[in-house]
Amino acid sequence: MKTYILSLLLICPIFITAQQTLDTIYANDQKNVALFFPEPIRQGITGSENFVFTYNREKEQYFGLLQAKPGKESNLLVINRNGAIFSYIVCYREQLEKLNYFIPMDSSIGNERPVFIENEGQLNPVREIGNRTYYYQKFCSYLLTRKHRIGRIKKRSEGIVLSIENIVFDREELYFVIRIENKSTLDYDLNFLNFSVETRQKGRKKSLQSLHQEPLFVHDRPSKIAEGETSRLVYVMPKFSLSDDRRVILELNENNGERNLKLKVSHNFINNPN
Structure with missing residues (x-):
């Protein structure tokens, strides 16, 4: 019987971690806790806003830097460039005993990419799910669980309110979390x-180009x-950035x-996403 192994990506690698006990990393708001990985970091996500993981x-x-504010664990x-997935419990602790973690590759809980295994002399491919659409679906679903806001970007008329809750940069894309x-x-x-980009033309005859x-x-x-x-x-x-004479326009039509x-969105919000 053919054997298939699926390394399920990203936000909840449930069946991969179900039988594993996750290590705990402690952090606070006074010091940076550095995590060094065997491959460059492509993505890092914390489950709560009182923990912040920063990376380039x-x-x-x-490497990435972890800080924490008092609160629940x-x-x-973390996903490396090669698709390796690392998962940890993070907790706040006022006094830290360790400031640097050197993460070995064998502590990875799995890989987001399909795995090929050899079974009885044959190479059995796994069904391809690691495509961009699947990634977008999972990351968008995750963003809708977050409460973080980038600022007050709102327009209302006749009882209808259109607002942008968050703008997040990940990989090569910008994610706009929108509320109606x-x-x-x-x-x-x-x-x-x-969604459009509007340019204010300068000169004696000012005009707008969308x-x-x-x-x-x-x-x-x-x-x-x-x-x-x-x-x-x-x-x-x-992913894009805007000069100060350009802005994003969201047009909602009934x-x-x-x-x-x-809804007009300043270049400042586009150039400084979360």
Whole structure:
């Protein structure tokens, strides 16, 4: 009988870790705890906002820094450039006995990429799931569980509120966590939510030029928002930055209605994502 091994990626490698006891790393808000990995860090995620794991997102490096504020224990998930997954319990401790952790490769709990194994002289491929769409789905779902906000970016009209809760940079993409609230007494039928970059032309005759941008992926976009309900969704865009004469425009349009909104997002928010 053919054997298949699947190394399930990313946010919850459940069946990989189910029979493993995770090591605990202690940190506080007074000192940096350094974690050195055998391969450069591609992604690092903490499960709670009172823990912060910082690493170089622009140029992959071998180490990251962990800090913590008093609170309940959480977890840290790190994925290396080669797809190796490392998972730890993280706890706050006022007095630290260890400030540097050198992580060996054999402490990896698995790999996000499909594994090929040899069985009775044959090479049996695993079903390919490590594609970009799968990654986007998992990371977008994770972002919707977070409460972190980048700032107050909001527009309201006739009981409809459009806001951006967070802008997150990961790999080569920007993730826009968007919130649509229907505080009116009528259902809101969504026609479209467009994303564009607007340029303010300088000179004697000032004008605006808008360029539509297609998302790479959209997660949980609703078709209808009932009265009193709220929908949250994520737009995944290719990474970009803006000069001070450009800004992002989110245009929300109602189907067979006139409750339309345009939300303007300053270049400062785009150039300084979480």
